[in-house]
Amino acid sequence: MPSGTRNGEIRIVGVTKRFGDMAAVSDLSLTIPDKAYCCLLGPSGCGKTTILRMIAGHETPTTGEIRIGGEPVVGLTPVQRGTAMMFQSYALFPHRSVLDNVAFSLKLRGASKAERHRQARELLAKVRMERFADRLPVQLSGGQQQRVALARALITNPRVLLLDEPLSALDEYLRLRMRGELRRVQKELGITFIHVTHTQLEAIAVADLVVVMAQGRIEQAASAREIFTAPRTAYVARFMGGQNVLSGTVESVADEHAIVVDEHGASFSTAVIGEVPVRGSRLVGSVRRDRISVSKAQGCAAASDKVNSLLGEVHAIEYQGSYVKVTIERPTGEGFVANVLDVDFFRGPLDIGDSVLARWSARDVLILEGAADAGEASMDEAGGVLI
């Protein structure tokens, strides 16, 4: 039986999981507060599903400890843990009706038929599926199956609900609707949700706590807003997609500002908080894409000597509705992206091939941790620049 406490706080302490020689998760620690909606976000193979399955009790950590509501749970069954899982494939039993799928766990506990059907109907009503109670899973659409899977997971009255890529099998329209629904159900029930996804937008739309993962480690765990506006590492900045990553050598430090110059001569300045960087050391920073102004460079090469600006050629222009995404190519290195408000862009439209000057202000520059090239490869794989 689930433990008496309804506390759904999850504490993962120094957990490593190895499959053969490969470590899917390496020495990972994370605390997820009770009643939080937490998203584990990362490209495929980053270890996020392994973490979820270890919390669920479907995998055992090689080393380390997992606590739910303060109690160590490694070795306990899912029911003892008070967790329930919604599977990516939904795993609805094909030989049982919708009602019997939802009532299954009550049947196992010996509830009478009338009682378990009453409770199951109640939950089906909660996910608006009561009309389909007598159908078989194959007779439902993907979205309907998902609602049934949710009801079946919730009937165990879990303190933690684990969702493995819950929206990946749905089409775009349903995905947007269901993610709102999940958030609503979570608030209503007031239990901890842990939701695994590889889609940035999905994560920041629903989660209180976003955990960005790469190669079995946590890159950053913070609120959606913080992850997006204040990435801690170059990897997160690139993966979330709202930032341009810059790197270079510290040229001078003055007035609590460091001036950093990259290999093309472009430079950026940033406020220095705490430890003062040494002259000549490498520094990685990022600047938000929507805080960049772009103008035609009318032969004024000198302008690029200015701090917090760079010269380049327009490589691509994508209209995004409320803004226009302008990709600026430099002789080498990755593209630099400016998201220009549509009103600003159409005031003086640009063409592909134009020479442009991009400028930003020092207060929009962040200093990042870690190697400058972190996440460059996974970017292609995740396909996923968000904005």
Added chain:
Amino acid sequence: MKQAAGPRPWTFYVFASFFALFVLFLYGPMTVIYILSFQGPTGGLTFPMTGFSFLWFHALVTAERVGDIGGSFQRSIVLAVIVAVLTVVLSVAAGLAFRRRFPGSGVVFYLAIASLIMPGLFVGLGIAVGFQLLGLDIDWYTSALGAQLTWTLPYGLLIMFAVLGRFNRAYEEAATDLGATPWQRMREVVLPILLPGIIGVALFGFTLSYDEFPRTVLTAGTRNTLPLEIWAMTTNVTSPALFAVGTVTTIVSFIAIGAGLISIAVIQRRRTRGTGQPM
């Protein structure tokens, strides 16, 4: 290459004709002996039919000349049921084990494959001589049962591999999540989902045993199974009684096949077009 609709390419008709000829080749001769088993009293082993009678079926029960058809028939049915039950239980269990790699799994797998392709007569010879060396008597329910299992179990295993290959592990994890004990998980989730495949194993177990000859011939002892009795008839019975026994034994096979296939079809149908009355 091929559209879902639209005219058939000419090659379709070539292949379809070839297929039709193949089916004729498969079923033609069998159909002929079923017809000839109703041969008139003066008729022989081939056409023309001199009449229509049940004489040759009657002869199976009465004439001493054709041997112990009734007894061997009973023994074969009982043996086939025992083999089918054992094959289902044991190969389902072993199939489940093979979903994990475990030390020794390769040995068991290759032992099963070797047993499958070993000439049956050799297996029977080894068992018969082994029993003799140990001073044991061979009989249809001991040595022949074992001999037949070395043939049906590998088949059962192969079918279970195919069935389990398509089984989604998430069903079991979902059951565990919902509080099922390992035994409940097996009974309420795994076995019902695998049921069509399990019926397939039973069908193979029954029919392979019921018709088994090369492994049984040296291991059945003094009391024959039906195929051994039929084999004896081929050498000393030259009347349509031979065909009559063929018709009878094929009817039994068809009943088993029909029962197996129909129950599989019913289950599959319920799962795709449920009536709201789950099993």
Added chain:
Amino acid sequence: MKALPRLASWLQVAPVALILVLFFGLPMLVVVTVSFFDYGQGRLYPTFIFDNYVEIFSSSVTLRLYLSSLKFALIVWAVTLLIGFNIAYFLVFHVRTLLWQIGLFLLCTVPFWTSNIIRMISWIPFLGRNGIFNQTLEGAGITSQPLEFLLFSDFAVIVAYVHLFTLFMVVPIFNSMARIDRSLIEAAYDAGAGPWRIFSEIILPLSKTGIALGSIFVITLVMGDFFVVKTMSGGQSASVVSALSNEISAIQYPPAAANAMILVAIVTLMVSGILRLVDIRKELIA
């Protein structure tokens, strides 16, 4: 935690393993052992002599028997492969709806579940001197007297083998072909491949495992058979195993066992040759 699932696996597999060891592994060891025994007057003498093997290798009959067995195996293999491949190809690539595919596949499969002996003797009224085939030919005026070679001949043996064993080719080839992703064929077509190139570059290579499995089944079945060759040749032809079964009837177990060992060695050689082309464990368990 690791030991528990392993123990469970062992317990689950133990009954099958036990039966295979008791009724297959040990009996095969018995056959090996007995092949070195001496014998006489229906009795076995536990010795360790090579006489049985020496006798086999010095007998002129041996080579003839093996050649006969190999001849049957090769002809039947070629014919069943030709038929089996085309039937599987038709079912997979020409039959459009799943229901028809299952129905026609079952139509091919049902005879497998009926008695081999009955299916074999069902050729007797067909091929006999006054059989249906001869009656038809004479009736149509094609021949004036019955063809004698039809029944109780090598021809009849091969017909019966093909009839009994073609299914063992159809099923594995069908399984491999059914797994071929249709978009591969469309991609090849888009790349400009004609029907022949699609066949030789896509379908044939991807059916390889099925062909290999089917070949193993058919070759081992033919090499191990004795009752078809005995009945359908009317005693005129022989194979290794039919000769061996005569020795068994005469309670000459040691030479029979020695012969069995040699045949097993040859069949093993053939099978392992085929296995070089395909990993059947991967094929069957994955």
